[in-house]
Amino acid sequence: xxxxxxxxxxxxxxxxxxxxxxxxxxxxxxxxxxxxxxxxxxxxxxxxxxxxxxxxxxxxxxxxxxxxxxxxxxxxxxxxxxxxxxxxxxxxxxxxxxxxxxxxxxxxxxxxxxxxxxxxxxxxxxxxxxxxxxxxxxxxxxxxxxxxxxxxxxxxxxxxxxxxxxxxxxxxxxxxxxxxxxxxxxxxxxxxxxxxxxxxxxxxxxxxxxxxxxxxxxxxxxxxxxxxxxxxxxxxxxxxxxxxxxxxxxxxxxxxxxxxxxxxxxxxxxxxxxxxxxxxxxxxxxxxxxxx
Amino acid sequence: xxxxxxxxxxxxxxxxxxxxxxxxxxxxxxxxxxxxxxxxxxxxxxxxxxxxxxxxxxxxxxxxxxxxxxxxxxxxxxxxxxxxxxxxxxxxxxxxxxxxxxxxxxxxxxxxxxxxxxxxxxxxxxxxxxxxxxxxxxxxxxxxxxxxxxxxxxxxxxxxxxxxxxxxxxxxxxxxxxxxxxxxxxxxxxxxxxxxxxxxxxxxxxxxxxxxxxxxxxxxxxxxxxxxxxxxxxxxxxxxxxxxxxxxxxxxxxxxxxxxxxxxxxxxxxxxxxxxxxxxxxxxxxxxxxxxxxxxxxxxxxxxxxxxxxxxxxxxxxxxxxxxxxxxxxxxxxxxxxxxxxxxxxxxxxxxxxxxxxxxxxxxxxxxxxxxxxxxxxxxxxxxxxxxxxxxxxxxxxxxxxxxxxxxxxxxxxxxxxxxxxxxxxxxxxxxxxxxxxxxxxxxxxxxxxxxxxxxxxxxxxxxxxxxxxxxxxxxxxxxxxxxxxxxxxxxxxxxxxxxxxxxxxxxxxxxxxxxxxxxxxxxxxxxxxxxxxxxxxxxxxxxxxxxxxxxxxxxxxxxxxxxxxxxxxxxxxxxxxxxxxxxxxxxxxxxxxxxxxxxxxxxxxxxxxxxxxxxxxxxxxxxxxxxxxxxxxxxxxxxxxxxxxxxxxxxxxxxx
Numbered sequence: 008x009x010x011x012x013x014x015x016x017x018x019x020x021x022x023x024x025x026x027x028x029x030x031x032x033x034x035x036x037x038x039x040x041x042x043x044x045x046x047x048x049x050x051x052x053x054x055x056x057x058x059x060x061x062x063x064x065x066x067x068x069x070x071x072x073x074x075x076x077x078x079x080x081x082x083x084x085x086x087x088x089x090x091x092x093x094x095x096x097x098x099x100x101x102x103x104x105x106x107x108x109x110x111x112x113x114x115x116x117x118x119x120x121x122x123x124x125x126x127x128x129x130x131x132x133x134x135x136x137x138x139x140x141x142x143x144x145x146x147x148x149x150x151x152x153x154x155x156x157x158x159x160x161x162x163x164x165x166x167x168x169x170x171x172x173x174x175x176x177x178x179x180x181x182x183x184x185x186x187x188x189x190x191x192x193x194x195x196x197x198x199x200x201x202x203x204x205x206x207x208x209x210x211x212x213x214x215x216x217x218x219x220x221x222x223x224x225x226x227x228x229x230x231x232x233x234x235x236x237x238x239x240x241x242x243x244x245x246x247x248x249x250x251x252x253x254x255x256x257x258x259x260x261x262x263x264x265x266x267x268x269x270x271x272x273x274x275x276x277x278x279x280x281x282x283x284x285x286x287x288x289x290x291x292x293x294x295x296x297x298x299x
Numbered sequence: 300x301x302x303x304x305x306x307x308x309x310x311x312x313x314x315x316x317x318x319x320x321x322x323x324x325x326x327x328x329x330x331x332x333x334x335x336x337x338x339x340x341x342x343x344x345x346x347x348x349x350x351x352x353x354x355x356x357x358x359x360x361x362x363x364x365x366x367x368x369x370x371x372x373x374x375x376x377x378x379x380x381x382x383x384x385x386x387x388x389x390x391x392x393x394x395x396x397x398x399x400x401x402x403x404x405x406x407x408x409x410x411x412x413x414x415x416x417x418x419x420x421x422x423x424x425x426x427x428x429x430x431x432x433x434x435x436x437x438x439x440x441x442x443x444x445x446x447x448x449x450x451x452x453x454x455x456x457x458x459x460x461x462x463x464x465x466x467x468x469x470x471x472x473x474x475x476x477x478x479x480x481x482x483x484x485x486x487x488x489x490x491x492x493x494x495x496x497x498x499x500x501x502x503x504x505x506x507x508x509x510x511x512x513x514x515x516x517x518x519x520x521x522x523x524x525x526x527x528x529x530x531x532x533x534x535x536x537x538x539x540x541x542x543x544x545x546x547x548x549x550x551x552x553x554x555x556x557x558x559x560x561x562x563x564x565x566x567x568x569x570x571x572x573x574x575x576x577x578x579x580x581x582x583x584x585x586x587x588x589x590x591x592x593x594x595x596x597x598x599x600x601x602x603x604x605x606x607x608x609x610x611x612x613x614x615x616x617x618x619x620x621x622x623x624x625x626x627x628x629x630x631x632x633x634x635x636x637x638x639x640x641x642x643x644x645x646x647x648x649x650x651x652x653x654x655x656x657x658x659x660x661x662x663x664x665x666x667x668x669x670x671x672x673x674x675x676x677x678x679x680x681x682x683x684x685x686x687x688x689x690x691x692x693x694x695x696x697x698x699x700x701x702x703x704x705x706x707x708x709x710x711x712x713x714x715x716x717x718x719x720x721x722x723x724x725x726x727x728x729x730x731x732x733x734x735x736x737x738x739x740x741x742x743x744x745x746x747x748x749x750x751x752x753x754x755x756x757x758x759x760x761x762x763x764x765x766x767x768x769x770x771x772x773x774x775x776x777x778x779x780x781x782x783x784x785x786x787x788x789x790x791x792x793x794x795x796x797x798x799x800x801x802x803x804x805x806x807x808x809x810x811x812x813x814x815x816x817x818x819x820x821x822x823x824x825x826x827x828x829x830x831x832x833x834x835x836x837x838x839x840x841x842x843x844x845x846x847x848x849x850x851x852x853x854x855x856x857x858x859x860x861x862x863x864x865x866x867x868x869x870x871x872x873x874x875x876x877x878x879x880x881x882x883x884x885x886x887x888x889x890x891x892x893x894x895x896x897x898x899x900x901x902x903x904x905x906x907x908x909x910x911x912x913x914x915x916x917x918x919x920x921x922x923x924x925x926x927x928x929x930x931x932x933x934x935x936x937x938x939x940x941x942x943x944x945x946x947x948x949x950x951x952x953x954x955x956x
Contacts (some may be wrong), residue, residue, distance in 0.1 A: 036459065038823075038825070039826075054543045055543070056543075056648075057543050058543075060544045061543045064544060064777070067777060067829065067832075070820035070821075077820070079821040080821055080829050083828075084334075085510055086340070086509045086510050086511055087342060087343050087510075088509070089648070092334075092338040092343075092509065093337070093428065094334065094338050107544075110648070123864055137825075144337070147441075153445045155445075156399060158440070159320050159395060159727065163410070164394045165398040167409035168409055169405065170404075172405075172409060173404060173405045177402040177434075180427075180437065181428075181430060183342070206599050219941075232622070240398065240400070241514060
């Protein structure tokens with residue numbers, strides 16, 4: 008037992024009393040879907056310039072709670088650790104954000120003695136801080152978020168694009184599907200579908216997709232639709248995207264709380280995208296009326 | 300026969316481009332990935348993608364020069380036909396990505412803008428801000444999503460590849476994978492398996508690589524009999540931001556856009572860098588390499604930064620090694636437009652604005668030039684035969700490798716912005732051959748006996764069960780990983796010495812033994828990250844061993860592999876005749892070294908788990924190897940002698956020594 012703790016503290020800073028300075032963290036845990044959640048506290052040695060990921064790495068290495076009990080390591084999602092892959096979204100001191108760019112010094116400055124970690128609340132918990140964000144990717148299918156090229160063979164370069172249009176499109180294209188905007192959105196509520204005992208995997212998948220599709224599509228997907236509708240080739244299937252955007256759960260569900268843009272770690276102008284999509288949806292609906 | 304079933308492992312640039320093309324040409328694709336494919340490590344690539352373009356062409360550039368820069372930068376260690384083919388495809392690939400909607404930066408007239416990268420004198424690199432890898436990956440992710448909706452691709456995200464399944468003839472018939480949520484095992488019969496699983500930076504503990512880059516998939520293929528090529532060639536990127544959890548990349552594009560590397564001439568000068576006058580700064584790269592300046596190839600920049608800090612004691616800080624990377628002279632507007640993404644990373648993680656204050660950076664492990672050995676079929680024009688089932692096939696029939704996890708394109712050192720090209724190229728290019736190989740009248744996977752898969756499945760389940768049962772062990776896997784990483788970083792990165800490598804090999808063997816006593820702190824069967832990590836740690840040792848052994852045996856300096864005991868220093872003489880003679884001797888030694896060491900290192904997983912190393916000739920039929928002389932003292936004279944020899948005007952002066 009001692010061994011793990013000792014090795015984990017090897018580069019902790021010593022304080023005036025000679026012991027390592029410790030960082031306290033409380034984590035809302037859940038062993039599996041449908042189980043009760045519970046709080047557990049941990050203490051890890053402070054390291055200069057550390058982030059929430061380094062806390063979780065040390066928690067995993069120690070696998071002991073603050074009171075010395077042997078516990079299973081906390082599960083969490085991460086990959087790039089430089090805020091570009093979108094994996095490590097969680098609620099840190101109540102705020103939805105990426106764990107990699109959450110620096111401990113700043114957190115302690117803002118919020119005193121203890122850091123609180125919770126899983127996102129708008130997605131089903133898989134385990135501890137890991138949530139199932141498949142709905143987020145499904146939303147990209149709903150709005151046909153792609154350029155409909157003929158094929159991947161050589162047909163010369165893409166369309167000429169002005170620097171202004173590129174500078175308009177690029178920020179939208181940096182969306183890393185982290186889900187912060189969805190977590191903060193009052194219209195985006197949790198959809199959790201569990202497999203029935205007699206259900207085949209395919210039938211379950213179909214039922215889950217239908218449940219996803221009936222609920223709010225989300226700011227990230229609306230913004231992607233705007234991105235592709237602005238692309239010279241992408242706009243060739245703008246109607247398909249508008250159909251997705253105006254279906255139940257579409258852009259009309261946005262209540263304009265503007266939380267999405269406030270929490271986006273990449274400062275993507277999501278409300279501008281929603282406004283554009285809203286206007287386009289109105290025009291599209293009127294045009295459809297006259298096209299009949 | 301029915302549509303061929305192709306299993307692609309890994310959803311970065313290589314895996315996704317392969318999946319896209321395979322779906323298009325009628326294959327039925329299963330795509331397995333440790334993470335949702337949109338979160339793959341390719342998103343971390345920042346600077347751009349190289350190809351000849353209309354502008355550079357009019358400045359005298361062509362595909363051959365791109366090819367030449369790549370093999371020269373790679374110190375001639377790569378087989379040339381695949382590299383030539385890749386350079387030829389470059390313009391088409393960038394055009395394709397442009398059509399897929401990648402928001403490349405634009406010139407005022409609306410054309411793609413390009414920047415200059417290391418190891419070339421042309422502006423070949425197309426870029427999308429400073430997140431080019433992310434943008435390329437998203438474009439491919441979108442196309443694969445489109446094929447998924449059409450039912451041509453099925454994704455298996457949060458699944459771990461445990462190993463290939465080989466039939467009695469040694470042919471790959473599929474793979475066993477594990478669901479990382481439910482921990483269930485599943486057999487994936489397939490007509491071909493493509494590994495596109497990236498690099499193995501986690502063997503070095505902290506690197507610029509993402510947490511999935513642990514090399515486990517490649518290690519599992521290696522243990523099943525796949526050969527590994529040039530393992531000792533690991534790229535250490537010159538500029539990264541040191542961090543407790545990870546070393547974050549600071550792209551070469553920072554230098555491409557004018558960034559200057561310097562240290563104060565006075566050791567550990569306590570002044571604010573902005574207050575240090577020009578005359579008291581040492582721009583050591585510009586001084587030592589007037590032609591390429593801050594854009595020398597990566598291995599050289601890395602070595603110089605390492606040298607200035609360790610040997611010359613000129614590190615900016617006293618207790619931490621680092622140098623300044625300075626962009627403060629570049630207009631803010633330009634920085635925001637062209638480098639915004641990476642400067643934000645620095646600001647976010649360091650709390651300092653690099654537009655105002657010079658950044659502090661140091662080299663970090665970044666890329667595996669080595670990887671699974673793969674074959675190719677040479678074409679009449681010196682490139683590769685498109686559609687040949689041999690291209691990118693490992694020595695195991697039916698098992699392919701593409702992207703960073705193969706060894707094919709970058710030789711002893713990769714040029715910046717060539718990796719995105721090699722990943723997309725290998726994915727697109729291999730697809731036709733994979734399908735042709737899968738369809739060539741063999742039994743299809745569906746007809747294969749289920750016994751084969753059941754046996755393989757049971758073996759993996761058993762291995763897993765045994766790991767879970769190891770609760771009484773006294774070793775902590777995270778601790779062992781830390782030790783392995785520190786060891787590898789110390790002895791197998793920038794400077795390598797035989798006695799250190801030998802000692803490290805013994806130490807890795809003992810770490811591997813200690814791993815057998817690892818306790819698993821989570822014994823459950825639901826999203827058990829602890830057991831998955833422990834398993835992947837166990838798979839790091841065979842790769843660590845082949846890296847160390849390959850490095851130990853290779854007694855020379857080539858690209859990223861630098862052994863001071865075998866270095867060939869520049870010329871010391873000043874007298875012209877003496878200098879000439881010295882250059883002759885230098886060239887003799889170079890030729891002898893080429894004969895001895897211009898060879899691919901091939902590692903096979905031997906009995907008892909130790910790597911067996913052999914060497915294979917490199918196809919240099921298109922461009923004869925020549926000395927790599929970036930900034931070497933007396934380089935002009937060596938080049939003169941070398942050129943005369945190549946022209947046949949002088950015989951090698953074998954007796955002059």
